Amino acid sequence: MKKNAIYPGSFDPLTNGHINLVERALSIFDTITISVAINTKKPNVFSLEERVSMIERVFKSNDHVKVDSFEGLLVDYVAKRKTAVVIRGIRTNTDFEYELGIAQANRHLSPEFETIFMMTDPQFSFLSSSMIKEIVSLGGSTNGMLPAFIEEALKKRLKEKK
Ligand code: PNS
Numbered sequence: 781m782k783k784n785a786i787y788p789g790s791f792d793p794l795t796n797g798h799i800n801l802v803e804r805a806l807s808i809f810d811t812i813t814i815s816v817a818i819n820t821k822k823p824n825v826f827s828l829e830e831r832v833s834m835i836e837r838v839f840k841s842n843d844h845v846k847v848d849s850f851e852g853l854l855v856d857y858v859a860k861r862k863t864a865v866v867i868r869g870i871r872t873n874t875d876f877e878y879e880l881g882i883a884q885a886n887r888h889l890s891p892e893f894e895t896i897f898m899m900t901d902p903q904f905s906f907l908s909s910s911m912i913k914e915i916v917s918l919g920g921s922t923n924g925m926l927p928a929f930i931e932e933a934l935k936k937r938l939k940e941k942k
Pocket of ligand 1: 788790817853854882885
């Protein structure tokens with residue numbers, strides 16, 4: 781049986797840490813669906829369409845990676861897709877404590893829901909989309925932290941916002 785996993789997140793923007801996690805998850809699962817969360821309460825730098833299109837561009841030559849979006853509860857989205865497994869990346873103890881609470885709440889909401897935690901590769905363990913946004917907004921270098929075309933788009937967008 782083909783095994784698909786859902787990798788949900790804000791991806792505002794996609795980082796090399798996310799990309800590394802997807803590539804490693806493909807050694808366990810046949811396909812990974814990267815699902816971009818529509819969260820109207822969270823102020824994102826990039827629109828949903830921009831985030832989806834950036835992710836599609838990064839994985840365009842990999843047929844095992846699909847890109848989708850979802851709104852509302854993750855458990856409802858996962859149930860609709862008939863996929864039982866969700867992947868989340870863990871960088872630190874703080875991530876673990878936070879993610880454990882969410883995983884358990886999701887399991888309470890839906891008894892079939894499974895969360896697989898994957899440890900972030902050490903070289904990316906300090907990386908986050910918010911940290912990248914802060915570095916770029918303060919004029920620092922984010923070389924090696926995200927794909928060059930996303931870095932350029934981020935610099936442009938944050939400049940426009942000033
Ligand atoms: O990249 P992020 O911001 O850490 O992703 C968090 C995300 C979008 C995966 C999480 O907030 C989520 O699942 N949101 C959907 C609403 C939901 O189901 N919340 C959990 C209930 S406890």
